[in-house]
Amino acid sequence: MNPGGHTEVTESPSSSQVPSMAADAVAVGKTTARPSSSIEEEAKPQAGASLLSSYLGLGFALFLGLLPKSSASYVSSLQSRNRILAMKLFEAEDQLRQLRSRLKEGAKANARVAEIFAGHRTQWQQEEKRLLHRIDGADEEIAALTAQVEDMERAKAELRAAVVRLEREVAERDEMLDFMARKVERDGSLSLMEVAGEDSVDDGGAGVRVSDTMPLEERFLERNGESEGMMGLLAQQNGCGREFLMAPIDTKQWTDRWGGWPHESLDLAHSMKHGVARRESPWRVDAESSRVSSKLKSLEDELVNLEKLGKGDTSKIPSSMRKQEKRYQSLAAKIDDLCRKMRVNDPSDPTLGPEFRTQRLTEFLLEAFRLQHRAAETRQKLNTVQAQAAAAAAKSRVGDELTAEAKLNTRKSADSIRSSFKEIQRNLEIWLARIMGDLEGILARDGASRVRDYYLSGYPFVG
Missing domain, CATH: 1.10.8 (Helicase, Ruva Protein; domain 3)
Structure with missing residues (x-):
């Protein structure tokens, strides 16, 4: 088969x-x-x-x-x-x-796959380390931002306390101005010289009574010493040193000069007083000479640059800075206008009568007080603008699509604008303080100043 x-x-x-x-x-x-x-x-x-x-x-x-x-x-x-x-x-x-x-090819392929996997695993480990470093950096940045927020909260609390204090000072200053205005209306004139009878001077609670039998030069020197203390306190309240006021008076020099004339009049004392060397009066300086005008022009250029850098900025910070610039321009124009009035009507003109000169000086001093009150309000608004700008800058750090270079340029421009604002505010306050100190000095030399009563009496008219 x-x-x-x-x-x-x-x-x-x-x-x-x-x-x-x-x-x-x-x-x-x-x-x-x-x-x-x-x-x-x-x-x-x-x-x-x-x-x-x-x-x-x-x-x-x-x-x-x-x-x-x-x-x-x-x-x-x-x-x-x-x-x-x-x-x-x-x-x-x-x-x-x-x-x-x-099987050999499969073993080779498996070895290659294992090698590739090992390479990828190394990359994954490196990426994991990099992400962990980024997480640590983010934690540190969060801690730093938290500290900045706490600092800003403390600064905010301090600013609020300063605002309350400034509002209280402004209220006291308004009361003082109202009192001075009522006194001007009641007296009809501000001739504050008391030459008849006894002259009572209030010295912080201790009364010093000077009789009419006292020699005139001693009475004048005593008044002059009191006016120096008054001017020092005025300079301290206005935030400037005594170097912005007139130079102190040498008592010995006045005693030597007045040794031979025991009963000269106050007009002669005024003319002799003007013989002492002193710096140029601050009201003889205009806005250009005080560098305020140049600072305002520089601020205008910086604001234009900031607006160009932040074209896509939807916040109201540039507009608020513009408003603050206009406030400074208006305040500088008013101070310049006051200086122009004082140059036209020279308060230190010796040909004027004592009463008329005193009235004119007091009117200028009241106007300077009003401008100083406005400067304080401008400073308060500046603090508000700076706080808003700081908050907007902190908010723009998160999720901002600008490049690092644009952020750096914007930050530099904002810092420059902030320093310009501070410098302009300081120059205006110093300018006003020097004007007020000069007017007070002239009134004190004339023996017609009563501002010491308003400053050293503890504000008796404030309720």
Whole structure:
């Protein structure tokens, strides 16, 4: 029977055909062993299996050679089956080689994937470290911003306290101005010289009474010493030093000069007093000479630059700065107008009568007081503008789309504008303080000043 299942009638082999069949079986065994030897050459780990197959093939060949003649009919069918099995063995070995090559390629691919993963893992670790550093930096920045917020809260509380204090001082100053205005209306004139009877001077609660029998020069020198203390207190309240007022009076010099004239009039004392060297009167200085005008022009340029840098700024900070600039321009114009009036109507003109000169000086002094009150209000508004600008700058640091260079330029421009505002405010206050000090000095030299009563009496008219 063949491998297909059909019966074949074969002749029984003769005795001469049996050795040839055995030789064929041996040849088949050799052909069967030949692939095993090739497998051994290709893969040395399978050497034992190849020897075993050779041994089995040789044994099978001997077995076939020793078969009886009746079994020789099955040799051909076994040979065909052997060939089929050999082909399948070749195919299996080929598939095995392919699988091994695929395993090698897969191992190489796995090694490459592991290498790539290791590289990515290193990058991920570096990115994780960088993010952790950024988180630490953000925490530090949050802590710094929290500290700045606390500082701003403290500054806000201090500013509120300063506003309350300034409002109280402004109220007291208004009361003082109202009192002086009522006194002007009641007296009809501000001739404050008392030359008849006894002259009572209030010195902080201790009264010093000077009789009319006292020599006139001693009375004048005593009044003059009191006026110096009054001017010092006035300068302290106005926020400037005594160097902005007139120079102190040398008592010994006046005593020596008045030694030979014990009963001269006050007009002569006034003329002698003007012989003392003193600096230029502050009301003889205009806005250009006081550098206020140049500062305002520089402030205008800085504001224009800030508006160019912050074109996309939707806040109201530039407009509030513009309003503050207009306040300073208006205040400087009013001070300049007061100085022009004083230059036209010189208060130190010796040809004027004492009463008329005193009235004119007092009117100028009242106007200077009003301007000083307005300067205090302007300073308060400046503090408000600066607080708003600081809050807007802190808000723009978060989520601002401007570049770092634009932010830096904007910050520099804002700092320059802030310093210009402070310098203009300081110059205007110093200018007003010097004008008031000069007027008080002239009134004190004339012996007609009563501002000391308003400053040293503890504000008796304030409720």
